[in-house]
Amino acid sequence: xxxxxxxxxxxxxYGQVQALHGLNFSLDxxxxxxxxxxxxxxxxxxxxxxxxxxxxTGAIEFEGAALLGRSTENIVRLGIAHVPQGRGTFxxxxxxxxxxxxxxxxxxRTGIVADIERMYDHFPVLKxxxxxxxxxxxxxxxxxxxxxxxxxxxxxxxxxxxxxxxLAPLIVRDLFKILGKINREDKVTILxxxxxxxxxxxxxDQAYVIETGRIVMSGGAxxxxxxxxxxxxxxxx
Amino acid sequence: xxxxxxxxxxxxxxxxxxxxxxTLGTGTSLVVLAVLLLVPLVVKNFxxxxxxxxxxYGVAVLALNILTGGSGQFSLGQSAFYAIGAYTSAILMExxxxxxxxxxxxxGIICFGAGFLFGxxxxxxxxxxxxxxxxALATAMxxxxxxxxxxxxxxxVQGLVVEKPDAPFGLPMSQDMWLxxxxxxxxxxxxxxxxxxxxxxxxxxxxxxxDNEIAASSMGxxxxxxxxxxxxxxxxxxxxxxxxxxIAVQFVAPDSYTIxxxxxxxxxxxxxxxxxxxxxxxxxxxxxxxxxxxESVSKGLSGAVFGVLLFLVIFLVPHGARQVAIVxxxxxxxxxx
Amino acid sequence: MELFTNxxxxxxxxxxxxxxxxxxxxxxxxxxxxxxxxxxxxAMFSTFISWQLMQWGVPYWFAFVLTLGFSFIGGIAIExxxxxxxxxxxxxxxxxxxxxxxxxxxxxxxxxxxFTIKQxxxxxxxxxxxxxxxxxxxxxxxxxxxxxMLLGLFFFFRYTRIGLAMRAAASVPESARLVGINTSWMIxxxxxxxxxIGSVAGMMIAPVVFLEPNMMLGVLIYGFAAAVLxxxxxxxxxxxxxxxxxxxxxxxxxxxxxxxxxxxxPIALALIITVLxxxxxxxxxxxIVKRV
Numbered sequence: 001x002x003x004x005x006x007x008x009x010x011x012x013x014y015g016q017v018q019a020l021h022g023l024n025f026s027l028d029x030x031x032x033x034x035x036x037x038x039x040x041x042x043x044x045x046x047x048x049x050x051x052x053x054x055x056x057t058g059a060i061e062f063e064g065a066a067l068l069g070r071s072t073e074n075i076v077r078l079g080i081a082h083v084p085q086g087r088g089t090f091x092x093x094x095x096x097x098x099x100x101x102x103x104x105x106x107x108x109r110t111g112i113v114a115d116i117e118r119m120y121d122h123f124p125v126l127k128x129x130x131x132x133x134x135x136x137x138x139x140x141x142x143x144x145x146x147x148x149x150x151x152x153x154x155x156x157x158x159x160x161x162x163x164x165x166x167l168a169p170l171i172v173r174d175l176f177k178i179l180g181k182i183n184r185e186d187k188v189t190i191l192x193x194x195x196x197x198x199x200x201x202x203x204x205d206q207a208y209v210i211e212t213g214r215i216v217m218s219g220g221a222x223x224x225x226x227x228x229x230x231x232x233x234x235x236x237x
Numbered sequence: 238x239x240x241x242x243x244x245x246x247x248x249x250x251x252x253x254x255x256x257x258x259x260t261l262g263t264g265t266s267l268v269v270l271a272v273l274l275l276v277p278l279v280v281k282n283f284x285x286x287x288x289x290x291x292x293x294y295g296v297a298v299l300a301l302n303i304l305t306g307g308s309g310q311f312s313l314g315q316s317a318f319y320a321i322g323a324y325t326s327a328i329l330m331e332x333x334x335x336x337x338x339x340x341x342x343x344x345g346i347i348c349f350g351a352g353f354l355f356g357x358x359x360x361x362x363x364x365x366x367x368x369x370x371x372x373a374l375a376t377a378m379x380x381x382x383x384x385x386x387x388x389x390x391x392x393x394v395q396g397l398v399v400e401k402p403d404a405p406f407g408l409p410m411s412q413d414m415w416l417x418x419x420x421x422x423x424x425x426x427x428x429x430x431x432x433x434x435x436x437x438x439x440x441x442x443x444x445x446x447x448d449n450e451i452a453a454s455s456m457g458x459x460x461x462x463x464x465x466x467x468x469x470x471x472x473x474x475x476x477x478x479x480x481x482x483x484i485a486v487q488f489v490a491p492d493s494y495t496i497x498x499x500x501x502x503x504x505x506x507x508x509x510x511x512x513x514x515x516x517x518x519x520x521x522x523x524x525x526x527x528x529x530x531x532e533s534v535s536k537g538l539s540g541a542v543f544g545v546l547l548f549l550v551i552f553l554v555p556h557g558a559r560q561v562a563i564v565x566x567x568x569x570x571x572x573x574x
Numbered sequence: 575m576e577l578f579t580n581x582x583x584x585x586x587x588x589x590x591x592x593x594x595x596x597x598x599x600x601x602x603x604x605x606x607x608x609x610x611x612x613x614x615x616x617a618m619f620s621t622f623i624s625w626q627l628m629q630w631g632v633p634y635w636f637a638f639v640l641t642l643g644f645s646f647i648g649g650i651a652i653e654x655x656x657x658x659x660x661x662x663x664x665x666x667x668x669x670x671x672x673x674x675x676x677x678x679x680x681x682x683x684x685x686x687x688x689f690t691i692k693q694x695x696x697x698x699x700x701x702x703x704x705x706x707x708x709x710x711x712x713x714x715x716x717x718x719x720x721x722x723m724l725l726g727l728f729f730f731f732r733y734t735r736i737g738l739a740m741r742a743a744a745s746v747p748e749s750a751r752l753v754g755i756n757t758s759w760m761i762x763x764x765x766x767x768x769x770x771i772g773s774v775a776g777m778m779i780a781p782v783v784f785l786e787p788n789m790m791l792g793v794l795i796y797g798f799a800a801a802v803l804x805x806x807x808x809x810x811x812x813x814x815x816x817x818x819x820x821x822x823x824x825x826x827x828x829x830x831x832x833x834x835x836x837x838x839x840p841i842a843l844a845l846i847i848t849v850l851x852x853x854x855x856x857x858x859x860x861x862i863v864k865r866v
Contacts, residue, residue, distance in 0.1 A: 051752070053748070053751075071751075071756070072751040072752065073751045073754050073755055073756050073757070076751070076752060076753065076754040077754045081752075082752050084748070084749070084752065088746060088748060088749035088752060089746075089749070090742055090745060090746055090749060091745075091746075092741075092745050093738075093741065093742070093745070097738060100735075100738060101738060101739075101742050101750075101753050101755075102753055104735060104738065104739055104742075104753050104754060104755060105753070105754035105755075149753070153753065153754070251664070251666070305666070358847070358851055361850075361851045361854060362847070362850060362851065362854070365608065365609055365802070365806070366802060366847075366850050366854070368609075369798060369799065369802055369843065369846075369847065370843075370847045370850075372795070372843070373839075373840050373843030373844055373847060374840075376795075376839055376840050376843070377837070377839075377840030377841075377843075377844075380837045380840065381837075500673060503666075503669075503670075503673075504670055504673060506666075507666050507667055507669075507670040508670070511664065511666055537681075537684070537685045538681050538682065538685055539681065540677040540678065540680055540681030540684075541677065541678045541681035541682050541685075542681075543674075543677050543681075544673075544674040544675065544676070544677035544678035544681070545674075545678065547670060547671075547673070547674035547677070548656065548671065548674045551660065551663070551667050551670055551671055551674070552659055552660075555660060555662075555663035555664065555667045556663070556664065556667070557667075
């Protein structure tokens with residue numbers, strides 16, 4: 001399988017502070033990968049670096065195209081959807097407008113309408129609330145909306161930053177089930193950053209563990225889940 | 238239009254100046270002081286007068302810096318307090334025969350009171366709304382000064398003429414030179430006091446409010462008190478500057494204190510570097526000299542030239558003179574190695 | 575009572591001027607989150623351009639449309655050249671930029687067209703509207719055009735893709751970029767639209783206040799006040815605010831003794847600020863919830 005995303009020697013900086021110290025990893029097409037680590041390890045920074053939302057050096061290649069010089073919006077247009085930490089919902093707009101915004105770069109009007117219906121199938125609660133202001137939705141609902149919005153792009157690669165944050169366990173389970181479905185059926189490559197390592201490892205094929213800006217562990221999700229030392233040292237369980 | 242709430246995360250409208258960068262280093266300060274002390278001995282009276290005005294406007298910009306750079310409150314109304322200070326001094330001197338030096342603290346206290354009072358209703362306003370409110374104050378002031386009701390004190394549209402004081406104890410210096418040194422002493426005193434204020438507990442309270450009002454309040458800072466205090470202090474200092482200005486220019490008139498003055502002081506603050514007190518004097522130099530330069534380049538297009546020069550400055554140093562100082566400090570550090 | 579009604583009606587017609595200007599102010603506030611002090615000057619300059627075209631024989635509505643187009647492009651150009659470089663600079667520096675722009679435009683207009691007052695034509699005629707002594711046909715036309723613009727803006731923001739994108743870029747810029755919107759160009763577009771709306775305001779106002787480089791200063795301040803009063807997030811509020819400000823101004827001038835023309839402005843502003851102290855987000859603005 002070919003590598004869809006190739007990251008080489010990625011270093012990222014917040015002002016004078018260096019957050020990533022030379023990351024190397026790749027994502028295979030069609031895979032579901034999770035990036036794990038403690039708070040402040042650099043997981044969010046990695047996703048932000050891929051979308052050029054933080055100053056970085058190194059090389060990031062997506063399906064042959066170099067990402068590092070491009071603006072965030074141009075990177076998105078290449079087919080990368082990013083569900084940020086905190087969800088980034090357009091709170092002042094309706095649920096349906098949020099979905100329309102997800103597809104704002106697409107031209108095929110009938111396709112967009114059809115996709116909105118598909119999102120309502122995936123997430124029935126959104127259909128119920130589709131004329132409601134997005135800011136009035138609960139945390140779990142906003143998370144579903146954020147994922148749906150990302151899917152409206154018809155992305156090739158989807159990046160999710162701590163989707164389980166602040167959500168009740170049952171809702172997280174549902175959400176992860178849907179993510180798995182999307183990965184298998186819609187063939188969307190997914191990279192999920194998570195603090196909830198256990199659930200993430202159940203969902204993913206591949207896993208990377210990051211600590212203070214460096215990748216310290218990589219491998220199949222099952223191996224890492226079964227490796228007690230790794231779990232105790234890096235994942236806390 | 239929906240009635241839902243707009244959630245605003247309190248971002249920083251005014252950026253912080255790190256404490257150690259708040260002043261020039263001791264060495265630089267001494268050099269500057271030496272220059273300020275010695276230059277008047279070798280130049281003509283008119284230049285001395287301009288230097289006096291530079292100090293006076295510098296003090297006014299410094300006051301604005303404390304308010305905006307320190308406590309994060311915008312003000313386009315400083316010209317009003319400057320006017321109150323100027324008229325207080327003029328009226329005290331001309332109508333009541335008070336000694337010019339005494340008028341300064343009186344003007345300062347009156348303006349402190351005025352600022353403190355204005356700060357009360359201003360508590361509920363911030364950002365663009367506060368700018369509008371202070372703007373209203375600035376536009377009202379010249380009109381209030383022209384009101385027939387006050388004419389017997391203010392001299393109405395024509396204003397009042399002020400006597401320039403002689404050097405005391407028969408010192409052998411011109412009126413301009415004496416006034417310059419008098420102003421210099423006051424300026425240095427206010428400068429040092431302001432730096433100490435910003436470094437004190439009150440100063441920290443100001444800056445906490447500037448950076449994050451909600452957090453400051455939840456940490457026990459009495460936001461209302463400190464905000465009005467900041468207004469009061471700023472107005473008081475501006476009032477002293479206004480009083481000095483009245484004496485230096487030798488007259489006060491309503492149309493000398495229009496919104497144009499308030500805008501100039503604002504520009505002086507930006508050019509000098511918001512929150513950086515030494516920059517107040519760079520900003521003051523800018524607002525005194527650059528309009529003259531613009532007019533000498535082209536009489537008909539002086540406004541356009543001024544605007545272009547202003548753009549050049551803000552493109553090159555968006556953070557004001559402070560940026561230049563930082564570069565200078567870095568160079569100096571490198572040379573020392 | 576009759577005096578009161580008359581003054582209110584007169585206030586509504588002058589208020590149309592402020593409503594027009596307030597729309598442009600809200601437009602740019604939506605795009606860039608602050609007020610542009612040079613907007614009045616840009617409107618004035620556009621009006622002079624239209625006047626110049628008419629001096630060269632171009633018929634009114636043709637000149638009107640050309641000026642609209644020129645203003646739109648001009649607004650975008652000014653933003654790209656002068657304010658895009660300041661995008662990362664502090665807000666106060668940007669404000670200094672607005673002041674500089676004001677100075678440049680005012681000075682250039684004075685040089686090109688000098689400061690003598692000029693007559694500016696109205697396409698609506700100036701006879702009494704429907705027989706009323708208080709509203710002329712021009713003022714009725716002005717109110718009509720303002721309402722038309724308001725309607726146009728409403729449709730633009732609610733029902734077009736670009737309108738949606740602009741709203742998104744203004745409300746959550748980072749998320750807007752994450753759906754592929756070029757937020758930088760949205761700001762430029764906002765400037766273009768604000769300049770175009772401002773030019774309409776100028777061309778509507780000029781017949782009443784006469785054309786000269788300083789014609790817009792008072793109007794701009796009242797326009798700001800109206801926009802703030804109505805709530806900076808609401809075009810509808812801006813228009814209502816404009817009418818209210820016109821009424822305030824007239825009533826203050828009529829009923830408060832000793833207030834000449836000069837004091838009307840600060841008093842009107844003071845009244846508006848009183849409203850703001852009670853309703854900090856303006857009459858129709860969304861209440862702002864501050865979060866740490």
